[in-house]
Amino acid sequence: MSVVPGLVSITFRQLGVGEILALLRRTGLEAVEWGGDVHVPVGDVAAAKRTAAATADHGVRVAAYGSYYRAGDHAPADFDAVLRTAVALGAPRIRIWAGAAGSADLTTQQRAGVVGDVRRITELAAGEGVEIAVEHHPGTLTDTLDSALALYAEVGHPGLRPYWQPRLGLGPAEAVHEAGALLPGLVTVHVFSWTADGVRLALADGAPLWQPVLGTVAGASAEAGAERYALLEFVQDDDPEALVRDAVTLRSWLGGG
Known part of the structure; x- marks a missing residue:
């Protein structure tokens, strides 16, 4: 599959690493984004190495290290431990958040601070062969497509990659437009199905949105000969x-049976 199905580990903060890996084997999911708050704590290099070995033993790939580093908000030195942990985990990229406030709430100077920090950590990570992935999330500089695209252009580094997930109430046509606008840089989508007021649904209920979005991402991946990830999150x-x-x-949507 040109789009690899997987899981965001913080979906199950109540489970240990071994339990999550067993669940991945049971479900046929092939990749995991390990969270930096519970499963692979920031700075715990020994835990990261153990988790990397266990993940490989289960035939699962590490899609990313899911950090909660907020560019422009955390102390700059905080990223050092995040990067060390990601390298020990064997993660190809680190997920971060672009600041701690929405795009409409920042002054020009504050926005420049977030952008500058994203550029700084992207360069640091690139030195270790690791990408930076920015989650599209409310209350950050990726809360709108226009602001996100501006961020990527301002940073201007090939090691910076978009993640994408739908905002509450987003319709299928707009979702396809957003995902398409982020290609070819888009590397991962976080997949879940919610109502407009935040009630979690079975993923199948989100077919009108997700099937065309995943089709767009898969088509781009097949054309470029590149793999991307669809990681499940927020289950009922x-x-x-x-x-x-x-x-x-x-897996049925991605052609994996």
Whole structure:
């Protein structure tokens, strides 16, 4: 598959690393983004190495290290531990957030501070062969497509890659437009299905949005001969059985049976 199905580990903060890996084997999901708050704590290099070995033993690939580093908000030195941990984990990229305030709430100077820090950490990570991936998230500089595209252009570094996930209430046509606008840099989509007021649904209920979005991403991946990731997150009731069901849906959409 040109789009690899996987899981964001913080979907199940209540489970240990071994339990998550067993669940991945059960569901046929092939990749994991390990979270930096519970499963692979920032600065715990020994835990990162153990998790890397266990992940490889299960035949699962590490898609990313899911940090909670907020560019322009954390102390600059905080990123050093994030990068060390990601390298020990064997993560090809580190997920971050672009600041701690929405694009409409920042002054020009404050925005420049976030952009400058994203550029700084992207250069640091590139020195270790690691990419920086920016999650599209409310309350950050990626809260609108225009602001996100401006951020990527301002940073201007090939090691900076977009993540994408739908905002609440986003319609299918706009979702396809956003995902398409982020290509070819887009490397990962976080896949979940919510109502406009935040009620979690079975992934199958999100077919009108996700099937065309994933089709767009898969088409770009096949054309370029590049792999991208579709990582499940936010399942109903934080229930592993919900993941089992959603994984069947996702893999069927991606052509994996």
